Amino acid sequence: MKKFKMLKVMVLVLALVFAAGSGMARAVDKCPDNFVFLVDQSGSMYMHIVGSQVKMAIAKKVLLGINDMIPDMRYNSALQMFAPVQTVVPVGPYDRAAMAKGIKSIKEEQAIFGRLTPMGPGIMALDPVLAKMSGNTAVILVSDGMANQGPDPVEEARAIYSKYPNVCIHIISLADASDKKGKEILTAINKMNTCSVMAEGVALECDAAAMEKFVSSIFCTPKKAAPKEEVIVLRGINFDFDKSNIKPEFKPVLDEAVRILMKNPDIRVTIEGHTDAMGSEAYNQKLSERRAAAVYDYFLSKGVPSSRMRSVGYGELRPIATNATEEGRALNRRAELKVEK
């Protein structure tokens, strides 16, 4: 019985160790702040895909198409090649035109034979690139997967994931039917992380919808620009206890607000009265209404048309600070002008 219990514990420990070391990357389901095009320029990439063009020609067309579709947001980007390692566009703020120029500069012809594919080292060479990027990074690997030199590219990808958990490696495969090993390698890298998207380069080249889907799976659609409100906060309008009369020392602050309103004749404002939480809610509600009305009357007396203003009291219901401290309560005691355009 004791031996069986020991065995169960050992199995559990082994399972935990295996799970920890299995290299299964956590999904990065967040918008990328950076992206890297990582393009294989080994000899096999200058061969023809069966019944189609030279793989590198397809790669360039696809990358140019993707580059055109990338949503208009701020990124850092880079264009790296491997076999041999080459920086075409160094890490820096993304510039669509500069990236297009970099893609177009990729050689259309290179020697095929005698140019092996150190794909593992090519993926390793991502390390200094990724080290310059913070936040989430999408790596778009364009390759036929034909690794035939150096360390295992799948293990190198696993090492990248281990060091950079906010990276996701997406695949554009240019492996054709005969490139069985290449397909296996690319598929293994794709399956390493649930965030990874994989597509056939040939399909992306001829199907705009497929390319759009690929891009939208990797990049986030930019949201509409956040609307901007305007608010003017009047400070130092320290009414006496239970009072709402405007004292002479308040007038310069109110006059400055009047000046802003006169300078911007298109705006309308809601004058809001706010209190701290001392006293009952009902009392504070009434007090804030009286005080907002006092500010309204002052503005009216200074020539601001009634059509451009209204007053409202919010009592203690909209605090901007804690009411547990005197400082917090002082911050809550305020009049605000919310601008409506």
Place this chain on the structure above:
Amino acid sequence: MSRIARRISVLFVVFALMAGLQAAQVMASDDAQVEESFVAFQKDWMQKLKTHGKYGEHNAQLAEDKEGAGTFSAEYDDLTEPTSFEIKKTDVKSTPYVGVIHYEKRKYSCRAKTLEQAKLGPYEVASSSEVTEIFRYSNGKWVY
């Protein structure tokens, strides 16, 4: 006018100019001091807002979305540093200056499938307000 009278008048004008210059220097010195105090006040003010106010990711409010099916939102407000300020002299003895600070208040939001994921972010700016705060200077200090 006699020579002596002329000389006295000239001396009088010179002294008046000197007195005026000195007064102007004193006023400029006051203005400079007030400006210096407002610069320091701004820093304290923003710190006060952040310390006592409900700002920052640690104050994120979590809620289940009403619109989306099965999604949750995390939101918090935060303040930028002042983008500009102005000081203006007034003709009110009890409040000889007003000071104006401009900054932005931003609402950050993250939507996700679970509360925990929403809280983790990443947050994006959902909306922002241009804030203008007007203070008065009274009895040697900025009043709020």
